[in-house]
Amino acid sequence: MRISASRTVKYVATAVAATLSLTSLTACGGSGSGGSDSKSLQMWTFKQSHVQALRNAAKEFKKETGISVSVEAFTPEEAYMTKVQSAAKTGDLPDVLEVHSDGEDRVLGASGIAADLKDDYKGAWLDRIQSSVHDSGLVTPERYEKSRSSKSTDNGIEKGARYSVPLTIGTFGIVYANKAKLAEAGIKEAPKTWEDLLAALKATTAKDPKNGGLTTGLKARGPGLNWILQPLAFAQLGKEGYDNLFGKDKSSDFGSPNGVKALSLYDQLTPYWTPGTQSLDVDQADQTFAQGKAAFDVGGTFTLAFLQQNGMKPDDVYALGLPAPENGAVTDLSLAPMALTGMTLNSASKQPENAKKWMEFLSGKQVAAQFATDATDLPATDLGADSAKALGPTLDSMFQTFKGTPETTYDANLNQDIQAPGYEQNDVGDILADLTPLKRASVEDTARKISELNQSYWKAAGQ
Incomplete structure (x- = not known):
């Protein structure tokens, strides 16, 4: 555990x-x-x-x-x-x-x-x-x-x-990629942008439709929201636009064009989820990846030790912070x-x-x-400038995700400062799951439901 x-x-x-x-x-x-x-x-x-x-x-x-x-x-x-x-x-x-x-x-x-x-x-x-x-x-x-x-x-x-x-x-928000599976699909380096990640997923799933996709612990309800959508939205919209998604102004929250834009990017992962991912907790998803049943896994820096305990070596994977979209407000995304x-x-x-x-x-x-x-x-x-020599390439690649400016760094620690009192991530996660991977709702419906929930939190708080 x-x-x-x-x-x-x-x-x-x-x-x-x-x-x-x-x-x-x-x-x-x-x-x-x-x-x-x-x-x-x-x-x-x-x-x-x-x-x-x-x-x-x-x-x-x-x-x-x-x-x-x-x-x-x-x-x-x-x-x-x-x-x-x-x-x-x-x-x-x-x-x-x-x-x-x-x-x-x-x-x-x-x-x-x-x-x-x-x-x-x-x-x-x-x-x-x-x-x-x-x-x-x-x-x-x-x-x-x-x-x-x-x-x-x-x-x-x-x-x-x-x-x-x-x-x-x-x-959180560390993407792990199985080097061997990427090489089999003709990919020789880690994705650098969101578009690179999608292209790599397309290639690995084409090569191996059953075991070439993406996994994370979606049963836990939080990972899709906290580990992928939120840093992705920060990169796409910048800090002010991201903060507004959780604000009291309905015209700029998740129901706004910006919210739809962020959700649309997240929805691009829908074709590539490993079958059954929605029923896996975090450990099970990581084990799926370690067993070669997925080409990509989203977790945290701490996931690497767990993967090693389950048979993978650090050199077997690329480990990188969630990559930013090419046309986003923040193209060199860092994670605090x-x-x-x-x-x-x-x-x-x-x-x-x-x-x-x-x-x-x-x-x-x-x-x-x-x-x-x-x-x-x-x-x-x-560890300063010697971190690469001291840690090796895989650990250092994660260490480097911390090297950003306040304007380019997504800091999950600050979310509570912008979210309404009583904000409950699991309720938002349930709505998000209907969009992807379950495909029960459209991007627009998802945006409207998250907006309504967000506004209900602010109303309940009397603000």
Whole structure:
């Protein structure tokens, strides 16, 4: 199991469950934790793909400091917080926990389990991290105000505190292409534009009608909307036009000519969906691709590790950010990274200074680059101009999708700022599925229905 389409929903649900169990644990959250001596630390993770990478880093850390670090994984993800809750009750938590960023870290902070790192995570350590995720783990004034509700899952966090530091980053909207299938269809390089992608799909499906198409986890309802349509619409319309699609003005939302234009582009994928894609969840779609039953797969940066676990090597695929249309407002589309996982320090650790040394060690450029190749994941550390040499072509091609300007970068983190209160992506996803792949509705009908739904959200919010 790994990060899925419903990332935000899943993590909030996890956080709610964790809060119910953890809010009463502060007083008994650990009379002592971590290793048995002053030169031994413990770290837990929920990602099996990170275990060996962390252990490799731990070997180097011991050589440098004399401090050993044992790393243990508890999977699946859904069981991880249950394990954390149980260990908190008995005082058996490790020194360092890998957590889902900007969710689980705050839940642990609210309970008193996560230490505040604001006085340590600064200077050279902070400067090594990608600037776009500098605020990850930080309780901003806005986040603090939201937490004050008694119903908030992180009620009890402190303004200005920092309950985690980023370890990995990533984004959605990454297109994976099977190099062998493309070569069989006469294609020798990755698509560079939306038109190139459509031409490649046409060629691979002509070569292999059954296994030459495109897949993604459409059963989850969000991927088609969040991973394809939205960045595609941003590239076609530019930031202002994209923002207006979700606005209160009906003349410029999805029911407008701009909305129809964006939906028409998305509908161009309809002939190329792998049969049955609408019934696949994210993992199943990725497995379909790994098994050679599709030539293309749309996922996230984190998908590459899952593909490797299912038999594909990074060199077997092209990995690229969703390409922009040639005639769009943004022709050099970039995707903004988000913090995916972070590290939290157990407030009851007997070795907090050694634990912080370990956490900072993982942010070093050489260590982070080695972690990335070992884990097939992208580090939060900014690797600079040496990223291609450090990461290899496939990982670096995804890393390069982050290199844009504010005008050319689609940032999914900002969607909540433009969408109406109460906006529900699954309802929009259901409407979108009727357009493609199900072909139950026209582009115009789809545009009208999404517009009506959007306006209903604004009306319900009294705006």
